[in-house]
Amino acid sequence: VDYVSISDADRHPSLDYCATVYHGIPIEEYPFTGNPGSYLLFFGRIHPDKGTFEAIRLAQEAGLPLIIAGIIQDREYFDRFVAPYLDGDKIKYIGSVGPSKKGDLLGGALALIHLINFNEPFGISVIEAMACGTPVIAANRGSMPELIRHGGNGFLVERPEEALNCLQRVGKLSRRGCRDWVEAYFTVEVMVRRYMEVYTKIREK
Secondary structure (H helix, E strand, C coil): CEEEEECCHHHHCCCCCCCCCCCCHHHHHCCCCCCCCEEEEEECCCCCHCCHHHHHHHHHHHHEEEEEECEEEEEEEEHHHHHHHCCCEEEEECCCCCHHHHHHHCCCCCEEEEECCCCCCCCHHHHHHHHCCCCEEEECCCHHHHCCCCCEEEECCCHHHHHHHCCCCCCCHHHHHHHHHHHHHEEHHHHHHHHHHHHHHHHHC
């Protein structure tokens, strides 16, 4: 059996892999934004694994507004660590966002905050944000080092406390460079091409 992983980080040591093929997105559905707003964005499931509270704490330390978008997967966590900080102004929760509004929301952010607490096998929202030109500040774990070039299209931090310093430098990153990175490695076309290469390789064995 030939296995294909969606990231090197997602590989299981007991399985034999023939390739890693990253997920791809239809980049034409993600408009590029060169001049963002001043808000930070948390985009994903409201769950301890995804670091919603860490994003709130960072926004408070930075004195910047935070928009939280996503489904509530853990109600107890939301009630205890998210709801008490929502003020409708600096910290806002807007629920789940559909495809028609996703691009504008992602592109308008100064940065996507992705301070996860688990080894995430892939991060679609990370790729979606960069496609819109928005850099990402993420925890240095799971697949994040494969998706983000530290100091290039975002920052990788070992601890949430390091994110504030990175946030102060995020405005110097090239938003066009973020989009170019996704166009080069994480589009549907690239994904299909890579799978075709894998199929050809297997067939020729």
